Amino acid sequence: MLYLVNPCYSTEDWRIMQRALGQASEVLHRCPKSHENANRLARTVMKLFDQGLRDEMLIAAKAAEQEMAATNIASYRDSMVS
DSSP states (O other): OOOOOOOOOOOHHHHHHHHHHHHHHHHHSOOOSSTTTHHHHHHHHHHHHHHEEEHHHHHHHHHHHHHHHHHHHHHHHHHOOO
């Protein structure tokens, strides 16, 4: 499925995404700026926004869920290599 990325976000769009990122980071108990996967989480928030979600709580919940899944997959792969 092809999603068009909106290169021109409004100020309010950025505010929604920033709040969603903060909420998702809070759920994950990590810093939204300095955590090693902060950029991945931010990209997930932007992707969800680009897919049409506008409710920051829903974006945050879905982003946190996706990030937990990605982290679990990475942990599993690391444990298989060791």
